[in-house]
Amino acid sequence: MSTSTIANIDVELNNEGFFVDPDQWTVDMVSELALREGIEELTDAHWQVIRFMRSEYLAKGTGPTVRVLGKTSGVSIKELYQLFPKGPAKVAAKIAGIPKPRGCI
Amino acid sequence: MVKRVVILGGGTGGTLTANRLRRVYSDTEIEIAVIDQDDCHVYQPGLLFVPFGLAHAEDIVRPRGRQFHHGIDYVKSAIDHVDLETNSVQLTDGSTLGYDVLVIASGAVLVPEETDGLVGPGWMEKVFTFYSPEGAAALGAALSRFDGGRLVVNVVDMPIKCPVAPLEFCFLADWYFCERGIRDEVQLTYVTPLDGAFTKPIASQRLAGMLADKRVELVTEFNTGEVDGKGGRLIAYDGREVGFDLAVVIPLHSGAAYVGRSPGLGDSLNFVPTDEHTLQSHAAPNVFVIGDAANVPASKAGSVTHFEGEVLVENVRRYLAGESLDASFDGHTNCFIETGFHKALLIDFDYETEPLPGHYPSSVGLPLLAESRLNHLGKLMFESFYWHGLLPGRDIPGISSAMPTAGKRPAAANVSRKD
Structure with missing residues (x-):
């Protein structure tokens, strides 16, 4: 666990870079978090996925996996990988300030 | 009424x-x-x-x-x-x-048609699954004809039934080709969407070590987007490719x-x-x-x-x-992992506790996270218990629904063991 300063606010991130407390996240942090993941410009499609991740987490207690994102977010898996080449579910979860999606048991 | x-x-x-x-x-x-x-x-x-x-x-x-x-x-x-x-x-x-x-x-049901190309050209010729009786039998025929080349075992995505079975397949394939005297002619590769051999850290480390010992190459974080059966390629969504002569694919699962x-x-x-x-x-x-x-x-x-x-x-x-419910299921899971050469590993865990070394169900019992012949025998004997004990609804003496902790060594959890 480590403390990072994002948009001038101190937040706790775990070893893999996911938010420990999703309540510490604010929408102002998104562009800086995206930049950390190598995404320089956020398109509407990026925002759609990030907002969807966040709302699914708040509704269900876990973020969706890539497969579920492809079925439910309105963005296909191929497009998701174009938006987040390093792994849509993981990267979008980090930017959306939610824990790692609990897909894999 | x-x-x-x-x-x-x-x-x-x-x-x-x-x-x-x-x-x-x-x-x-x-x-x-x-x-x-x-x-x-x-x-x-x-x-x-x-x-x-x-x-x-x-x-x-x-x-x-x-x-x-x-x-x-x-x-x-x-x-x-x-x-x-x-x-x-x-x-x-x-x-x-x-x-x-x-x-x-x-x-859960298999939905191979959800992966592009998986049931296309090459399916049941060069691309198989052992997750159905027909698939397993057809794969058996193909393996007996296989005399060298690259055999790839691929999990498309989680969740799958019995998440250790694809690893067991790799271990048994190593044994099988050794027995046939052609192990040096076969390149074995395990391709997984996970970031390691398994989902739980300590078991993952141990199983990755076993893959390496058995000369099985491990490719991680590979999200299969397409299977090109004719060309012999798995293609990931991020553009990476893994070539194969024979592919054993665990398809996506749904309810x-x-x-x-x-x-x-x-x-x-x-x-x-x-x-x-x-x-x-x-x-x-x-x-x-x-x-x-x-x-x-x-x-x-x-x-x-x-x-x-x-x-x-x-x-x-x-x-x-009309009584309140008994909220007592703890996620208890217990798996024999067949490792070839008449040996097997045993893992035991629940929602909170990952698989640990030690013995099951208490300090006198089957070794956990370690290969032994006893575990292999346990796995073989289980089939009879399945039909005659588990399905009829009998309990196993000494084995409770809740996960036991008596024989486990949490302190050893941080120590990397290699037997």
């Missing part, structure tokens, strides 16, 4: 639930009906052995109807949908069955299709949202879920289903009696 419990699915979970309920209640208290679309109960742990000629597909399948105690009504029909409003199940033959309590035990046709019942993958401790569905208080059909964060495995059985039957009883 007689209550009716309807159980959807006559596999591991449905059968043991029906038999356990029948023992708790007389026929004048409840009627029990089990619905399944076919009469083939597959001993699924046996599928792993079929491709290597260590078991035959026809020997691991028995009639479903024969596994039930007297006084259980077995209905052979496909299910169209469940109507939660009217507490009824609509069958595809047009009939309707009402219930007081519904138990969903319809497991049963009728779940998707039942308003308010399932999630986007047709699994049923379920309380992980009480096994009551989130859809309705009189709907319970056992085994692979549930979306609980436990492995999709027969041992989980077995351990769930006791809690589920007790909670159905409490529900019918």
